[in-house]
Amino acid sequence: MNYRLLAAGFLAAGLFAVPAAQAQQRVTLKSAASGSSYYVMTVQLSEILRTATNGRIAATVEESQGSVQNVREAPRRPAGFIYTAPPSMVRDAQGAKAPFTDGADYNTIRTLFVMPPVTMHWIVRADAGVNDLKDLAGKRFIAGGRGTFTERQASAVFKQLGIAEQVRFSEVELNAASNAMRNRQVDGFASGSSHPTSNVQELAATMPIKLLSMTPEQVNMVTVQDPSAGPVTIAAGTYNGQTQPVHTVGIPVGAYTTAATSDDIAYEITKIFWERRADMGKVNPWWNAVERSQIGGIGVKLHPGALKYYTEAGVTIPAGMR
Numbered sequence: 001m002n003y004r005l006l007a008a009g010f011l012a013a014g015l016f017a018v019p020a021a022q023a024q025q026r027v028t029l030k031s032a033a034s035g036s037s038y039y040v041m042t043v044q045l046s047e048i049l050r051t052a053t054n055g056r057i058a059a060t061v062e063e064s065q066g067s068v069q070n071v072r073e074a075p076r077r078p079a080g081f082i083y084t085a086p087p088s089m090v091r092d093a094q095g096a097k098a099p100f101t102d103g104a105d106y107n108t109i110r111t112l113f114v115m116p117p118v119t120m121h122w123i124v125r126a127d128a129g130v131n132d133l134k135d136l137a138g139k140r141f142i143a144g145g146r147g148t149f150t151e152r153q154a155s156a157v158f159k160q161l162g163i164a165e166q167v168r169f170s171e172v173e174l175n176a177a178s179n180a181m182r183n184r185q186v187d188g189f190a191s192g193s194s195h196p197t198s199n200v201q202e203l204a205a206t207m208p209i210k211l212l213s214m215t216p217e218q219v220n221m222v223t224v225q226d227p228s229a230g231p232v233t234i235a236a237g238t239y240n241g242q243t244q245p246v247h248t249v250g251i252p253v254g255a256y257t258t259a260a261t262s263d264d265i266a267y268e269i270t271k272i273f274w275e276r277r278a279d280m281g282k283v284n285p286w287w288n289a290v291e292r293s294q295i296g297g298i299g300v301k302l303h304p305g306a307l308k309y310y311t312e313a314g315v316t317i318p319a320g321m322r
Contacts, residue, residue: 024058025265027080030070033145033175034063037194037286038084038253041116044280045273052272057265066148068099075104079260082269084115086149086251087298088226094300099147108259110303111321112266113273114294115253116194116286119232120153122248123200124188125181126208126241133157133212137166142189145174150192153222153251160221178203188212192251194286196238204240211239213247222249228297254298266305274313296321 029046032038039061046059064070067085071093074083093100094107124130130139136158143158144150158164172180177189178199191197203209211234214222223229232250236243255273257266274292281287295302295310296318302310310317 024056025080027057027059027082027265027269028062028077029059030062030064030073030081030083032064032066032084032193035175035199037197037284038115039063040198041194041280041284041286042084044284048276048280049269049272052276053268057269066145066150068147068149068152071100071106071109072102072104074109074256074258075106077258079262080257080265081261082112082255082257084253084255086118086228087111087254087300088228088251089149090254090256090300109256109300110259110261110266110306111295111298111300112255112257112270112303112306114290114292114298115255116289117232117250117252118149118192119195119197119234119250120150120214120248121191121193121195121197121200121234122188122212122214123181123191123203124210124212125184126210128187128210130188130210130212133214133218134161134163136188137163138168139187140168140170140185142170142172142174142177142180142186143167144190144192148174148192149251150174150190153192154190156225157218157222160225161218181209182207194289195234200239204242208241209239211242211246213244214249216247219247219249226251228252228299252294252297254300256300257303259303261303261305263303263305263308266303267308268305270303270306270309274309 029042031042043061046061049057049059067089070083071085071089090109130136143154158167170186180186219231229249229251232248234246236245277287292315302321
């Protein structure tokens with residue numbers, strides 16, 4: 001499936017199908033770079049919001065450099081700003097940890113719903129002579145988009161493995177990683193996205209690549225650092241030429257807004273999301289990985305409008321998220 005064409009089609013529908021005279025509630029959805037699974041899902045969500053409300057909720061989709069940018073913008077954006085990020089990053093911002101030491105009021109961030117988790121992909125050229133993460137010492141590597149959660153996660157793993165000073169980090173942007181691999185400018189890159197992710201699918205279809213598995217010790221190293229993370233297996237055959245299952249880690253992701261968003265809008269968007277989640281999953285199977293019961297794992301306080309929905313739906317919510 002060509003996810004980019006699908007996303008473009010959804011955008012076109014969203015832009016031109018709403019009568020100009022109809023009163024609208026405008027919201028902004030921000031997730032990740034175009035072409036990524038999260039961007040495709042965000043475009044699909046914008047279309048669902050439009051059709052479910054007959055155009056009354058009009059969502060603009062913005063491309064993003066990643067979760068760090070999303071979280072940084074949250075306190076500075078008006079009501080109706082909705083974005084994605086791992087909950088550990090939101091907690092870092094609320095604790096004024098780097099890189100969120102700018103004095104902004106991140107305590108206004110509120111959770112709406114769960115997104116499919118990030119799956120860490122470690123991709124290398126098949127002829128790079130790399131069979132383990134430790135083999136990346138001395139190799140040219142893109143650790144993820146600059147300022148993204150993936151870059152932070154990859155850098156943290158390399159530091160814990162003791163190879164952070166030996167990896168030759170490339171300044172190439174993640175959206176140019178595939179071409180950099182084909183042109184032999186780099187030996188590999190890290191990508192954090194729900195799997196299967198289209199950029200890796202497209203790359204695997206055009207050149208021999210290898211996905212690196214993490215050892216049980218390396219997985220444990222990540223989960224100790226971030227207890228919300230957990231082991232994930234990318235099944236054999238997920239990508240062209242991948243004959244064995246790949247063991248890696250997954251990190252939960254939430255969709256958030258701020259306290260400035262009205263209770264009514266937060267309630268309606270949350271309700272529409274869960275009522276249409278199964279329909280969205282028929283088009284993009286990533287959505288099938290999320291259930292309402294997972295909301296408690298986000299750990300970031302719910303928006304009152306979202307809390308109203310989960311209460312009505314009979315979902316148990318931890319006291320710290322109320």
